[in-house]
Amino acid sequence: MQVDLRILRFDPERDAAPHWESYRVDAEPMDRVLNLLISVKADQDGTLTFRRSCAHGICGSDAMLINGRNRLACKIRVDQLGRKITVAPLTGLPVMKDLVVDMDGFLAKYRSVMPFLIADTPPPERERRQSPADRARYDDTTKCILCAACTTACPSFWAQPSYVGPAAIVNAHRFIFDTRDDAGDERLEILADKDGVWRCRTIFNCVDACPRGINITRAILEVSRAVVERTV
Amino acid sequence: MRIDHDALVVGAGGAGLWAALELARAGISTGVLTKLYPTRSHTGAAQGGVCAALGNQEEDHWEWHMFDTVKGGDYLVDQDAAEVLAHEAIETVIELEHMGLPFNRTPDGKIDQRRFGGHTRNFGEAPVKRACFAADRTGHMILQTLYQNCIKAGVHFYDEYHVVDLLFEGGEGGDGGRAAGVVAYRIADGELHTFGAKAVLLATGGNGRMFSITSNAHSLTGDGMALAYRHGIPLEDMEFYQFHPTGIYGIGILLSEAARGEGGTLLNSEGERFMARYAPKAMELAPRDMVSRAIYLEIRDGRGIGPKKDYVYLDVRHLGRAVIEEKLPDITEFARVYLGVEPLTEPVPIQPTAHYAMGGIPTDLRTRVVRDEMNTPVEGLFAAGEAACVSVHGANRLGTNSLVDLLVFGRRAGREMTAYCRAATLPAIAPAVEEPVRAELEALRTRPDGESPSALKDDLATLMMDNVGVFRTAPMMAAAVAGVAQIKERYTRVRVRDTGRVFNTDLLEARELGYLIDCAEAMATSAISRTESRGAHSRDDFPERDDVNFLAHTLAYRGEAGPSLRYKPVTITRFEPKPRVY
Numbered sequence A: 001m002q003v004d005l006r007i008l009r010f011d012p013e014r015d016a017a018p019h020w021e022s023y024r025v026d027a028e029p030m031d032r033v034l035n036l037l038i039s040v041k042a043d044q045d046g047t048l049t050f051r052r053s054c055a056h057g058i059c060g061s062d063a064m065l066i067n068g069r070n071r072l073a074c075k076i077r078v079d080q081l082g083r084k085i086t087v088a089p090l091t092g093l094p095v096m097k098d099l100v101v102d103m104d105g106f107l108a109k110y111r112s113v114m115p116f117l118i119a120d121t122p123p124p125e126r127e128r129r130q131s132p133a134d135r136a137r138y139d140d141t142t143k144c145i146l147c148a149a150c151t152t153a154c155p156s157f158w159a160q161p162s163y164v165g166p167a168a169i170v171n172a173h174r175f176i177f178d179t180r181d182d183a184g185d186e187r188l189e190i191l192a193d194k195d196g197v198w199r200c201r202t203i204f205n206c207v208d209a210c211p212r213g214i215n216i217t218r219a220i221l222e223v224s225r226a227v228v229e230r231t232v
Numbered sequence B: 001m002r003i004d005h006d007a008l009v010v011g012a013g014g015a016g017l018w019a020a021l022e023l024a025r026a027g028i029s030t031g032v033l034t035k036l037y038p039t040r041s042h043t044g045a046a047q048g049g050v051c052a053a054l055g056n057q058e059e060d061h062w063e064w065h066m067f068d069t070v071k072g073g074d075y076l077v078d079q080d081a082a083e084v085l086a087h088e089a090i091e092t093v094i095e096l097e098h099m100g101l102p103f104n105r106t107p108d109g110k111i112d113q114r115r116f117g118g119h120t121r122n123f124g125e126a127p128v129k130r131a132c133f134a135a136d137r138t139g140h141m142i143l144q145t146l147y148q149n150c151i152k153a154g155v156h157f158y159d160e161y162h163v164v165d166l167l168f169e170g171g172e173g174g175d176g177g178r179a180a181g182v183v184a185y186r187i188a189d190g191e192l193h194t195f196g197a198k199a200v201l202l203a204t205g206g207n208g209r210m211f212s213i214t215s216n217a218h219s220l221t222g223d224g225m226a227l228a229y230r231h232g233i234p235l236e237d238m239e240f241y242q243f244h245p246t247g248i249y250g251i252g253i254l255l256s257e258a259a260r261g262e263g264g265t266l267l268n269s270e271g272e273r274f275m276a277r278y279a280p281k282a283m284e285l286a287p288r289d290m291v292s293r294a295i296y297l298e299i300r301d302g303r304g305i306g307p308k309k310d311y312v313y314l315d316v317r318h319l320g321r322a323v324i325e326e327k328l329p330d331i332t333e334f335a336r337v338y339l340g341v342e343p344l345t346e347p348v349p350i351q352p353t354a355h356y357a358m359g360g361i362p363t364d365l366r367t368r369v370v371r372d373e374m375n376t377p378v379e380g381l382f383a384a385g386e387a388a389c390v391s392v393h394g395a396n397r398l399g400t401n402s403l404v405d406l407l408v409f410g411r412r413a414g415r416e417m418t419a420y421c422r423a424a425t426l427p428a429i430a431p432a433v434e435e436p437v438r439a440e441l442e443a444l445r446t447r448p449d450g451e452s453p454s455a456l457k458d459d460l461a462t463l464m465m466d467n468v469g470v471f472r473t474a475p476m477m478a479a480a481v482a483g484v485a486q487i488k489e490r491y492t493r494v495r496v497r498d499t500g501r502v503f504n505t506d507l508l509e510a511r512e513l514g515y516l517i518d519c520a521e522a523m524a525t526s527a528i529s530r531t532e533s534r535g536a537h538s539r540d541d542f543p544e545r546d547d548v549n550f551l552a553h554t555l556a557y558r559g560e561a562g563p564s565l566r567y568k569p570v571t572i573t574r575f576e577p578k579p580r581v582y
């Protein structure tokens, strides 16, 4: 089948502003948008620029705005989108070129919640014990691949770019609810800030966007509750 | 720009990150250069698990793990390296747990373990539960945990810097020179930067993109291997390339061996568990080279499935919803998303997929790169992970042993480099050392006319898949040697269409194609010259293993008229070579 692919293009060395370009591409229903982008780059326009690596939804390189929703290009199929497909870069992060956005600010927010295990006691000879039930408490939030689809789908982030954003809260959750971690209070302190959890308006865009199926809103609610109670 | 550190780590997968962590903790000034954001590295795609003889589920010993590794590698494994691997696996896995890795747990809170192909108790008696895992995202959790700890330790990252050359002082790397740094291309703006350092680690991962059906990321283009090769350092055992039995049909995305570890079966068009014919004891959990070969033979003999009779089924239906959803969630999702198949109720079409380079940059046990059959080290240059060949995998890697390799030898690299940096001085770097590579890149970027690199890359991948795949014959390999030579010649005329400086992926993909061609050249020539069948290298004209002539590692050196080969003996300590039956 033939697909009409519209892509928001921007080359800082040539363009004053982003503009739409259209391409006709031969596609199979099971093809993913990434296949289409690769085929345009190979056969029609070698300057088309996007990030990609794993091509199966695990590295987080290719989140973009596809038919109005944030999706990984390597995970969304043509048969889920139809014959007209539009692709644009993620909203709210500076565009470097075409579909490539500057991730530095996003990653700085991730780093701001201290996304690493902090244990006060010296490690034992063997593993620290953790029951399967305790392990399950934070299982969902270990799945994050830092693709930025959630944060850049969030109206609160668009309105207030200093908002730490759902991805950072998800990663804070992963440690706050880990029984081996002793720095939950410090993270809660950070997230109690005006740019922390309170900016969440439970709009659920993040949940729709997350390619890993993480229940982000629930994670944010659990963190918010912990901020209020200051107990984890 | 010129930037100096004591140590440089090229690559931020599992191997590079652990090395960087050791260096940073020791207070050594370290820069990590990576063409991808660290968490995009392909270590994150590893699913099944990481083996260590913890004995949490049943009795286990590192000597058993060592034996399995040696036998799995068809006795081409250096046994002193396998001993280090199996022994240090235990403490590195425990250390990862201490760093925060969320392993699945047993009811009493220990790290959970499961079965994996080729891992046995008591020197081959029966499968053993040795693979530690975090659902089927073990690699993702290793990558995240190491990156998180690097942030904690303040490691300095140069994200999206593409290393395009290696620098040496006092001669080429293959010729007595000492590592002095690297040249890197900053992807954001196309600037070249010269990095000076006492010690350089190559941890750039594999080269699976030289094949058309592969589980490997687009970024796995053998950069570190090719750069070393270009500086006179040989590539070891390149003919040994692993084809994983269960790639998604037509695409190559991996369905982890964990599916078979949990009890999944393989079926041919007659609905028969055909592994009974090839490995009656181990069945679906035989090593990968055997299972891939069995699939190939079933298809060749007309028992494949589908319109082209070119795939077989992986069946997990009998495992039930609970096991499938709890222990194999990602795999299940891959089948749904990429094939539209529901594994709960349907068998999944699979075919062997190019997966893992057993060969690579030769190193000794201390991760020092070595340049000849006497193991003479290249001063200041180190390698670890899939880019390296130490050799713990020999002719065929066992499942989970790559992650163990990253952890054990990534950690060793960090410690070794720390000691080296404390004793060494900063080498001198001549001015304008980056000019040769600048000229190469500029020529590529501004060539007015020529062939498209993406078409050439497709030709290479098809050539290698068809001729240097699961099953090899002399005419096929001869076609590959000649075909790669032609592709190499055509490569001198490729034309990049993007002439810009900002985020020019067209240029970088063309550059990476050059690395793949170098790796393919070394692979095809090493393969045709090994006139025996061993592990993943299986040929119809020499179906038997030949320990008299080929119990030896191949070293392929670059030459103008194609690679020249030398051989180096295998280190044998505890286990005398025996026939390999499962």
Ligand SMILES: Cc1cc2nc3c(=O)[nH]c(=O)nc-3n(C[C@H](O)[C@H](O)[C@H](O)COP(=O)(O)OP(=O)(O)OC[C@H]3O[C@@H](n4cnc5c(N)ncnc54)[C@H](O)[C@@H]3O)c2cc1C
Pocket (backbone or CB within 6 Å): B010, B011, B012, B013, B014, B015, B016, B033, B034, B035, B036, B037, B038, B041, B042, B043, B044, B045, B046, B047, B048, B049, B050, B138, B139, B161, B162, B163, B164, B203, B204, B205, B206, B215, B216, B217, B219, B220, B223, B224, B254, B256, B355, B356, B384, B385, B386, B387, B399, B400, B401, B402, B403, B404, B406
């Ligand atoms: C789908 C899949 C599943 C797997 N499952 C398992 C498993 O269950 N168990 C197991 O043991 N093994 C598994 N493996 C194998 C294992 O994951 C890999 O061998 C291993 O992760 C390689 O790690 P690495 O650190 O060597 O390199 P990688 O993780 O591949 O990282 C390479 C790094 O090098 C950088 N780089 C490359 N070239 C350049 C350059 N020119 N300049 C700068 N940076 C560069 C990249 O940016 C990246 O950071 C699997 C592999 C695949 C493909």
Ligand code: SF4
Pocket (backbone or CB within 6 Å): A143, A144, A145, A146, A147, A148, A149, A150, A151, A166, A167, A170, A209, A210, A211, A212, A213, A214, A216
């Ligand atoms: S929470 Fe989901 S959408 Fe957000 S960064 Fe992580 S994986 Fe991406």
Ligand code: FES
Pocket (backbone or CB within 6 Å): A051, A052, A053, A054, A055, A056, A057, A058, A059, A060, A061, A062, A063, A072, A073, A074, A075
């Ligand atoms: S390319 Fe890795 S997530 Fe899409």
